[in-house]
Each structure stands twice: as structure tokens, then as C-alpha cells.
Amino acid sequence: MHSAATALDSLRRLSETPSVSMLSVAFAQAGFELALVGGPVRDAFLGRIVNDLDFTTNATPDEILGVVIPLSDTHWDIGRQFGTIGARIAGEAVEITTYRVDQYDGETRKPEVAFGLSLEDDLARRDFTVNAMAVRLPQLVLVDPFGGIDDLIARRLRAPSTPAISFDEDPLRMMRAARFVSQLGFELTEETEWAMAERAASIAKISAERVNDELCKLLKTDSPRAGIQLLCRTGVADLVIPEIPALRLEVDEHHHHKDVFEHTLTVLDQAIELEKSRHPDAEPDLTLRIAALMHDIGKPATRKLEPGGVVSFYHHDLVGSKLVAKRMKALRFDKETTVNAARLVELHLRFFGYTEGAWTDSAVRRYVRDAGDQLERLHILTRADVT
Secondary structure, three states: OOOHHHHHHHHHHHHOOHHHHHHHHHHHHOOOOEEEEOHHHHHHHHOOOOOOEEEEEOOOHHHHHHHHOOOOOEEEOOOHHHOEEEEEEOOEEEEEEEOEOOEOOOOOOOOEOOEOOOHHHHHHOOOOHHHOOEEEEOOOEEEOOOOHHHHHHHOEEOOOOOHHHHHHHOOHHHHHHHHHHHHHOOEEOHHHHHHHHHOHHHHHHOOHHHHHHHHHHHHOOOOOHHHHHHHHHHOOHHHHOOOOHHHOOOOOOOOOOOOHHHHHHHHHHHHHHHHHHHOOOOOOOHHHHHHHHHOOOOHHHHOEEOHHHOEEOOOHHHHHHHHHHHHHHHOOOOHHHHHHHHHHHHHOOOOOOHHHOOOOHHHHHHHHHHHHHHHHHHHHHHHHOOO
């Protein structure tokens, strides 16, 4: 974590960029408050690259438009009902949202949107204290009413309110907790993890599309392992991706096999490492990562205890491929990603035996032909599957 002086210097330089300085001056001249909020402030203190520019203000959506339109190349208001106006200013995409004090009915995730009067009230509705910090512009005054800086130093995640209230208000925050555990390398407080476990079933209230979005963000982090473990440990995964916690197969005293759950996480780790080594500047390969995470989900259904203490999983590749397609359809993945991930799982055992010289030239050609445009991903997956 950067020192406060270094972080504030980073925020000062950000405030002097054309897009931010134009906005802050325009809102001040119009008599409105403006603050940079959430992720950009957190990332400045963590020394991470600031990608998203999120602002909050006491101006209403109509008033925001009145300030923004003269400055912007283009603008959009698809989030207007939630108080959010987007714009492109000096080549940068920005979002400005009116202060909010949302209320939830306890049955759905959709909030009853109510506009607030103060920055502090707006920060109180945020998911975690490390995201409930803001910097007032153009004054460059840090606002941290819930101890977000202390939690950044301690590398912990907790809610501005109690975790029970936070997760009851919006169960999707449990998925966000898993993402931030992986993305930031933080840990939940004990109270927060307990609350997550007690409310795991409430994730069923969230639409598959929203769950999909957070799951994909988790898988695109540099190290999804910790977040996946958290989802499994708290029971959230039982409703989102039940095939993964099902990999924690019992091993009796007479029949022994590899810990399939731990093996799966290791394969995912190794696939990401190989992916980065081949394409260090590319975006995370979601299709490959889904295939790595789910490549062995056919094993519980095909597990057979053989004589002599042997455990077999015959045809788990074919069974797993069908299960992958079924789960991804339920989570509303697009057709191309689903087809490709399922195909990789179906083929992930094809390379077995090649190093022993059992393959003919025609078998190699068939392997290449069957893999098609997924050949490089299949290479990575089969290499990662060696643990």
C-alpha cells in the first residue's frame, strides 16, 4: 500500500487531467458538490492503476446533464433511473451519480432509489469500507467516515454497516466479496464471513445475469483461487456453481485418489500462469479459465471404486462436457463461450499417453483437427492438468 502522501499526490495528478479538471471546475461553477468515489480512491492508495472514473454529486440527473452536455463528446443516460449519467469528456469515459440513500425490500435486489443530501449518506450505502471513501473536488479533501484507510492497511473487507444488513440489502455483495478477496488479496473479517455463510441461500434472489457478471469478474482476476474457496466455504457456490464444491469427494481408507477439488484449483492456477506467459499483454481468457475450473466436474457422477483400492472416473470428460454446457446455460453465458468451454472439457484427456509414444501421426492430426480453433487453449489446458 502506498503512503497517504503518495496516494494523495496520485489523486492530485488525476484531478489535473483534462477530463477530471473540466468536470470539477464546471460543477463548482454551477454550485454543485462533486467527489471522486469508490474504486479510484481505493486503488490510488493501493498503488493500482485507476481505470474507472466514478463521481458522485448533490446535483440531480437533470442538473448533471446540464453541466455535462457542454463538456462532453457524447453522453448516455441508461442509468438515469438510478441517478447515473455517463459521458465521454476529453476522451475519458466518466459516470456521475446523484447522492443516493437506497432502500431494499428484503425480497429482491432491486433497490427503491432515493436521492440523498450528503456525501456521507451516499458512502454509507456502499458495499465495503474500502470502497466507501471519496475525495472532494476540486478541494482534494479525503472523506473516509467508516475507516476505509485502516481496513486497507489491515487488508480486510468489512461493510460500512453490519455485514448482516449489507448482505440482506443486496445479496450480490457476497459475490463481490469473493471477487475482492481475489482481486485485492484481502480477507473478510470473521463476522463478515459468518454473515455470508448464514445468508448464502439469498443469492438465489439475484438474476443469473448479475451473478454471471460477478463470476466472470472473479475468474478474470490474477488469482481466482481465494475467491472460489470463499464461495465454497460459505455455501454460496452450492447455488451458483454447485459442481465445484461437489468436487470435494470423500476418500475412504481403502480407496485413494487425488483431491479433485484441490487439483482443480491448481489446474486453474497453472492455466492462468501459462496463459500469461504466452500472451502477457492480452485480456484474461475467460473461456480457458472456465474450462480449467470445470474440466473435472464429471468426476463425481462417474466415480467408481474398483478392486485393489483403485478409483476410476471413466468418461468423466464426456459427462463433464454436458454438465459444463448445462451450467453455463443456466448462468446465461453466451453461446460461443459455452460451446468452446464445453468442447475443451470434452477434449481435455485427448493428449494423455502422447509422451509414452502411443500416438501415431494420424492420431496427432486428428487431435489438431478435432481441437480446431481451440487448439492453443487445449494445449494450455492439457499442460495445466498435470499436477
